[in-house]
Amino acid sequence: VQLQASGGGLVQPGDSLRLSCAGSGFTFSSYSMGWFRQPPGKEREFVVAIHWNGVATSSTDSLKGRFTISRDNAKNTVYLHMKNLKPEDTAVYYCAASSGRWSAIHRQEQYNYWGQGTQVTVSS
Numbered sequence: 001v002q003l004q005a006s007g008g009g010l011v012q013p014g015d016s017l018r019l020s021c022a023g024s025g026f027t028f029s030s031y032s033m034g035w036f037r038q039p040p041g042k043e044r045e046f047v048v049a050i051h052w053n054g055v056a057t058s059s060t061d062s063l064k065g066r067f068t069i070s071r072d073n074a075k076n077t078v079y080l081h082m083k084n085l086k087p088e089d090t091a092v093y094y095c096a097a098s099s100g101r102w103s104a105i106h107r108q109e110q111y112n113y114w115g116q117g118t119q120v121t122v123s124s
Helices: none
Strands: 001-005 009-011 017-024 032-038 045-050 058-060 065-070 076-081 091-098 112-114 118-123
Touching: 001 091, 017 032, 017 091, 017 118, 032 065, 032 076, 045 065, 045 076, 058 065, 076 091
Parallel strands: 009 118
Antiparallel strands: 001 017, 017 076, 032 045, 032 091, 045 058, 065 076, 091 112, 091 118
């Protein structure tokens, strides 16, 4: 099983960025997918998730409107779309795959597989 996140980098405040996460070694279309992030010196936190059906999504309230998620099951890839980035969005961003309960999709223990993380730095 592998989850390969990519697309991170250094961006300026107000910029947009799209992260990708490609999955392999498991039935991608049967798993809900989530993005978490870990800011410097802080614990990892939930960002957004998408149901395996590709329709339902769940996101943390503070990021609604700026961060969205999508998936392409034909490419075994999930995307995190970020806009109007702020310095406080600086973090390592992780993708993860879950076969757990959708009602608890914001909880890390619901996830079976994790990617290695990609760094996003927002700075002028």
